[in-house]
Amino acid sequence: MFEVVLLHGQAEQSRAQIRPMRQIYVQDQRDRGVLLSDQGAPINASAATPNPEPVCPELMEKRDAERRQRTRDLLSAGEVTTAQDFHDAAFVFQHGQEADDYLLAHILAVEAVIRGDASSKWISAATLDRYLQAIGRPQVFGTQYLDRDFLFMKAHKSDPQALRGHKPETGMTQQPYNFDLIPDALRLTFCVPDLAQQKTNLKDFEAGQYPRGILPPGCTR
Numbered sequence: 001m002f003e004v005v006l007l008h009g010q011a012e013q014s015r016a017q018i019r020p021m022r023q024i025y026v027q028d029q030r031d032r033g034v035l036l037s038d039q040g041a042p043i044n045a046s047a048a049t050p051n052p053e054p055v056c057p058e059l060m061e062k063r064d065a066e067r068r069q070r071t072r073d074l075l076s077a078g079e080v081t082t083a084q085d086f087h088d089a090a091f092v093f094q095h096g097q098e099a100d101d102y103l104l105a106h107i108l109a110v111e112a113v114i115r116g117d118a119s120s121k122w123i124s125a126a127t128l129d130r131y132l133q134a135i136g137r138p139q140v141f142g143t144q145y146l147d148r149d150f151l152f153m154k155a156h157k158s159d160p161q162a163l164r165g166h167k168p169e170t171g172m173t174q175q176p177y178n179f180d181l182i183p184d185a186l187r188l189t190f191c192v193p194d195l196a197q198q199k200t201n202l203k204d205f206e207a208g209q210y211p212r213g214i215l216p217p218g219c220t221r
Contacts, residue, residue, distance in 0.1 A: 019085060021074055021079070024074075027063075028067055028091060028092055028095065032060075068093060068101065071089050074089075083117035084117065086112035086115060087119065087120045090106070090109035090124075094123065094130065103131045105130075106124060106127035106131055121191045121219075124190065125141040126141070130143075138177050139177050141182060142187070146173060148172065179195055191216060191219035192216070193213055193215065197213045
């Protein structure tokens, strides 16, 4: 059973009052260095409560698998019921390893939107992009910014000869990307920035900076 660390400055609240899916989501984010309240809101780091350090990739992969299984158990038991539950479950499966993880994440995100959570529009777009790329199709919204060398290694993981002579590639890419399918107006509806902003975001990532324009103004995720 995943536990939530009670954080400095938040109102006292018993664990029984925190929904199980929220516990899983908060721990998912903590492992990635994001400090959240039990309600999911970001907490400004301070000397007393600094942002946690992201865990190492091996441990994160293990914990992610455990979180996905726990979420599956909750889904099977009918305990994922609120818009927030479905939002949280979508993020857990977005951090999966297989195409079906991303497809399920997309379905969960769509259900969150249907139940009234507009903040889940972005994750519904991102999970669709991630699923498309996982099955060898171009993304369509432009939410995925990937390291070129990571893509090469992933594409040739079963080709030792190609890996042996490979020189590390630099830079980031959104390719493959079918940017003509969706107009910018529809991207903005899903809290995805337009193509011009995406080009700026890509440059920021390549400069080692997290883009300020990763979401359009007024959007949350």
